[in-house]
Amino acid sequence: MRKILIVGDFTNEASEVNSYLSSNFHTQLCTNSAKIVKSMLKLYIPDMVLMDIDSFDHLHADVFETIQEYDPHLPVLTYGREKKKQLFISYYYTGQCKHIAQPNRETIIREICKEFNMNADVIINTVEETEKRHVIVVDDNPVLLRNMRNMLQDKYRVTLATSAAQCMKTLGQDKPDLIILDYEMPVVDGKQTLEMIRAESDYKDIPVIFLTGIADKEHVDAVLDLKPAGYFVKPPMQTKIINAIENIFLKQVEQ
Amino acid sequence: MGKFKELNRQFFGSDLPTELVLFNIITITGFIGAVITIPFNVINGSSILLTVVIVVAAVIDAICIYMANRKNRLKNSTIAVCFVVSIALFPLMFFVTGGINSGMSCWFCMGIVFIFMLLDGMDFLFMLLTDIAIIVGCYIIAYIHPEYVIELPNPESIYFDVVQALLVSGFAIGFIVKFQKSVYSKLYKQASINNDDLLEKTLQAKKAQKQAQSATEAKSNFLANMSHEIRTPINTIMGMDEMILRETSEKVVEEYALDIKTASQNLLSLINDILDITKIESGKMGIVKGEYAFMSLMHDVLNNVTLRAKEKNLEVRLNIANDIPCNMLGDDIRIKQILTNIITNALKYTHEGYIEISASSHKTIENFVDLSFSVKDTGIGIKEEDIKRMFDSFERLEVSRNRNIEGAGLGMTITQNLLKMMGSTLNVESVYGEGSTFSFSISQEVADPEPIGDFQQKLNQLTSNYEYSTSFEAPNAHFLIVDDNAMNRKVFVALLKEARVNIDEASGGEECLDKITKQHYDMIFLDHMMPGMDGVETFKAMASLEGNKCLGTPVIALTANAIAGAKERYLTIGFHGFLSKPVVPAQLEKMIRDFLPEDLLEYHEADAKDEARKNRIKKVELPEVEGIDWDYALLHFPDSNMVYQTAVDFYESIGYEIEELQRYYDELGSDSSLEDYRIKVHGVKSMANTIGATALGGLAKMCEYAARDGLVERIKALNPILIEELLAMKERLNVLSSEVEKPKLEDMDELFALLEMLKMAIIVNQSEQSDQIMKQIASYSYDDEIQAKVDKLNISIVNFEADEALEIIEEMQK
Structure with missing residues (x-):
């Protein structure tokens, strides 16, 4: 399974995104601090980073910076308000980051599958009966x-x-x-x-x-x-x- | 309405510069204000002087509007308006229309706002100070000499004047703010759109760049594939030829076979040269630094060339300095290639005489030495004018004279390029007809400064070492060779004939997967390029294959695709090793000695130095422990693995349980504490029983019953025994914890990441995951301070104290 590092603010509740991704991908949650992200990248070696940027402010540019330093070709998907994306727009120019404008189960899975060249329909259409x-x-x-x-x-x-x-x-x-x-x-x-x-x-x-x-x-x-x-x-x-x-x-x- | 729109567009249109629109808003509002004021002033009966001033101001205002909009004199108009208004109009109005008892405060205020809005720089500062001086001056004069001020005739006019001034200035300022805001939001929107446009264009550019790159890649891939296609048959030829050489007893056949060997080696080196030159051209060739031993480098080089020198009856003279450091940092493979190229070149063009190889080093800065090599021959020499041409690709000198000398003319180009990459260059001195000297010098970092000493003596020692350790047998080992080419498999099997290894063959990935579920193999050799499932896919499938009997078996990649970075790529995929085809017997043997478990190898000559790497998973065996009946425990668990795990859990928690038990025991007295004690001791009982410590469980049961029946005296008698027994059990269970010395974790980043994983596992309630990560964290040792925290964390994880654990993690992550 492909490994996805999910970065966000999980201090209060676990990510809902994680719950619907974990059946098809290997996921790992990670707090949105540059220091932690850096160490996590090194140990977990993800195939992709998924970031909830709603909780970000301008200080979180180091998170982007860290990922870019670690590997400028590691795909990064972000979701959250458009305003937040504009805050970090320069990182999107390199082509490393892509933004999901309307995040929901379907769009997120589709974007991930596009990165990994996988068939998204199969995943989206499986009803989670097997849970x-x-x-x-x-x-x-x-x-x-x-x-x-x-x-x-x-x-x-x-x-x-x-x-x-x-x-x-x-x-x-x-x-x-x-x-x-x-x-x-x-x-x-x-x-x-x-x-x-x-x-x-x-x-x-x-x-x-x-x-x-x-x-x-x-x-x-x-x-x-x-x-x-x-x-x-x-x-x-x-x-x-x-x-x-x-x-x-x-x-x-x-x- | 149409006219109004037209006017609106002309004065406030969005295509006009912002300053002009601002100017227009202010001046037009002022103009309209003035026009409205005049009749009211007349009605109010204020002084004629005021009316005149207002009329004059309105006219100047109108002129300024005209100048700014039609004649492009915005700046001058702005200053003029500010001047007229603040120096002439407002002070006059102040004194004529009632001073402090009028709407003048509003007008003054608006005057200041105008200046802020319309002027910049020195103009702004100057105007502002002037305005302030005038305003303050006006009020001071009015205060000291109230008689200068012409009061408004009646209270109605005062009220009217205040309201009118308030509204006009309020509207003007309001409009300005509105306008500024709309400009700002428009700009913001435009910036967002621009950003997105830029984003799209950047991505498109990236895409185009990628396409260009992939075209280049296609070219080098083509070459790589070609080299594969050519190497595969050479592999067969060389392998089979090797067999002929080993098995034939006929002298003539052996000679033929030797010729084949020479020819195919030449062909192979030619292909390697072509590959190298494409790598250099595409910039894929890189210098990879590593530590190497100078002696073994020279040994390899000489091994390659001395045989050929002997064949041509040429003497090889060695002149190697004694003080060369024995270990250095650099790209030994490329240095070997350079030396081999130069020496073989010298051999080619020398028909009689000798070849002298010299090497020396001298210290430069700190840890670096300049390592110099020179190769002197007594060959045909090169004409002065030809020396430069020598380094061009495919260029061969004096074709007519040298037509019987083989080669594609790539050697010197590659050599020169490699030297350039190392920051050096090849020097050539030559006397036509007498001989040439090729020399170069490279800077190398010293890894071990100990000098090599006498070269010849060391070389002999090294050669004998090599011969010692090559032969071994492994009659009990099972190998699997996977290759779609039957000839390749045959060659492989033949190469290992003398080692008496049992070898199974598979012709493709599917067959390989099938075979490994049926039998265990000690080593698997997997060809990369195969039709259908290729080597890498097969390797990945093996990892997830159900019933795979070869988990943990070393898998070696075989490939003819020797393009740059191939080895690293295979190792990152997870292969244990990598052999390039045609398989060199010595390399194959080394690979086997490295990876085959020691007990399967039988040496002809014992080699004590060689350490086999053992990496086997320990099988769970339940050790005999006094007082524990594993069979009883196995009644409750499906397999011994779980029993083992539970017993380890029990062992780890005994200390804590004893503490708790003692605490409840010490509190004995009140009714509720007796119940707490009962529940605790009951827990100990069921834990003990679960792992089959029935006697201990029995003792705990007695305590429990005593507590239930309120027999405190009996508890007092039993509890110390129970605790003693628990301690004894802990001692005995010690065998379960494999107390090997824990490696120290130096990389705090790793601890950080592990802590983060643990934190997330706790947050999502994944207790098993958190147990596993905790185990991983605890498997290292740390500095005392961190170790104490890790131990504390471990206890809270063992007892499922989530909040405490999160707190400790938070503290450690600071």
């Missing part, structure tokens, strides 16, 4: 989290959270199709977390699977009272847990 479903795993134990990620990541897009707070934050950024929740956690436990999730009307229908380390009847009943979509005793086994998740998704489709 993996998103699963959030919440557990206070990092080793178990990584373990879960290793088991699930082939089939699902896995996001990890070490606490209820992180879980809620991730929930807001990227709505999951399923949540796997540890029952025993410090500060806010699994039960409380579930209540927090169910309290939001947007999230109340997301299926939740519980993981618990304790297998006695009392506990199991307490967990089952919460009506989770599934329930497992630790340590979980890969085949079983994937089966359970698949069943839940199947049922959803049938409904």
Whole structure:
């Protein structure tokens, strides 16, 4: 896959552009500081640089300068307001930079494909059905989290959270199709977390699977009272847990 | 309406100069103002004097408008208007129409604005100061001598005068600002359009330039292809001839074969010469600096020429200075080429006698020496008038006398050009009929100043070294040769016959891909130019091929396309090495010795110096660790790789877990802390069980139950044991972390980039990616200060503390 370095201001949110490019290109995000861009170019060796110049001011001319110094033939695509382009117009004269006037998924992909001599229609017309479903795993134990990620990541897009707070934050950024929740956690436990999730009307229908380390009847009943979509005793086994998740998704489709 | 438009165009049209339009706005507004004022003044009953002054001013104003628009006297008119208005009209109006109790403040203000708008430079400064003096003067006089001021007759006139002055001056200034703004925005738009035009034109020019370039490239590509086409058959000829020489026992056949060898070598060098000359002409020839050993350079040169000298029965005398530095920086390949050219030339034109090769060096500045070579022969010599012509391409001297001497007449041109590139030139001294001396001197940087010492002795030593290490066998090695030309493959196989290597052949890229999924090969030789899938495409396909059994196998590119920079290009694509065709047996053997794993090689003469490069991926094996039942762990994981990884994670987090556990333990007392302790110890239990440390898990379980049942005394008894056991487990798991000494990362740019990648991975919630990048960062060692931060960062990444990690990165990136 071709490597694209995406330069912009990502301090607050990840780029939307990245999400629709990453399925067809190898992408790497990068903060719009000349120093960082310089080091990144050296290490990542991209085939193209894509820049969101809306966040640029005249000081960011060094970013252009850096790229030109690094390789004057490296294609650079920019998108953002016309005014910003006029600010850096001299870099467009060399033919290195091209500007995308109306950036959206289609125009950006088309311009990139033009640079790489690829067929843009194929990429644009693929409906992203193949996208993996998103699963959030919440557990206070990092080793178990990584373990879960290793088991699930082939089939699902896995996001990890070490606490209820992180879980809620991730929930807001990227709505999951399923949540796997540890029952025993410090500060806010699994039960409380579930209540927090169910309290939001947007999230109340997301299926939740519980993981618990304790297998006695009392506990199991307490967990089952919460009506989770599934329930497992630790340590979980890969085949079983994937089966359970698949069943839940199947049922959803049938409904 | 039409007339109005016409007037508008004439005075304010966009094609008029900006200054003129500004002037017109101001003066015409003033004129209209004056015309309106006159009847009102009459009605108001103000003094006749004022009316007269206004009439005079209006007339002057009108004249100025006429002069500026029709007679092109803008500047004079401007100054005149400013003068009349600020020196005569306004002061008079001030005293006649009521002084401070009138609209004069507005008029004065407008006067100042006029000056700012219309004048520049010294005129501006002068007028402004004059105006200020007059205005201030007027007010001071009016203050001291109020009797000089003729008051307006009644309050209505005062109000009327103020409003009228306010409106007229306000409108005038408003118009001016509007006009300026429209001029500015027009200019901005025009600039944008111009920029875009320029952009398009620049790009078009670039395109044209590219086309021109590609035409030149087409020419050199054609030559490169031609050279390929010619080299391929020569390859076969030379290879097969080599086999004849090795295998024949008949003297006559051997002689024939030797003749073929000489002829094909000549043909090859001719093609090389043509390639070089095209490279020089297209500017593609460059001098590539590298460190070289003077001895090995001379060895190679002499190797090439002594054989031919022997054949012609010529003596080669060597006169090499002892104090030449042993290692220098320069383009050794080109120096070799220059020397070989000069010496073979001398050999060609010398029929009897000797050839003397001398070399010496003397120190110039700092680290540089002038390295001088001279080649003296006892040949036929060159006429004085012919020396200059010698350096022209395809020029051969005295064709009739020398017609039986082979050559295309390129050698000297190439030599001279190469020397020019190195900042030197070839000197020729010759006595016709007696012999010639060719000499040159190049500046070289010294890499190792140690002198070479006695040349002849060193040379003998070097020669014997060469002979030592050439022969080896590799009966257990499997090679794959991919070439569409069956003859080439045959030659290749034959060359390695003595090494007893097992060689499979593939006639194209597809067959090669098929073969490597079936069997592992120790080395693959891949021809570049093949029909269908070429070598580079095949190489790229190999990297992504499913079921490839040859990942990590060294792949050597074979090519007849020896144009400038070819080697670098192959190496950047990812090939391990590069051999130019026709394959030289010595180079092939060197390549094999460099890349074939040591255990597959068997030397006839052991060569301890040779170090094979091993670059194999360690296979995951789970080491025996006391207290860990890997089989139990494998119940929960699909493969041992994951178990290994989890165990490493566990090992790395034990320290942190112990700390946490101790913290909760120390806080024991209140109810909630007991629950926290239970959850922590529960976590330790499940982690331990996951990797199969069941005994440890059991101990943690006892603690957990004690906490659940509120048995603090029991926890106090058990917890120290648990911590002890955890420490012991950490000690035992030590085998997992391969504590090799970490290389130090000197290049802070790389750390910077890695940190940035980590930051982005955290922002997009890619935990696996962030783990991997963190591992990469941690695989280096750093200066103490940075190391401490890296360690801190590592802990926060291991524990998924995103905000802390981002903070540390931010700090490190400053």
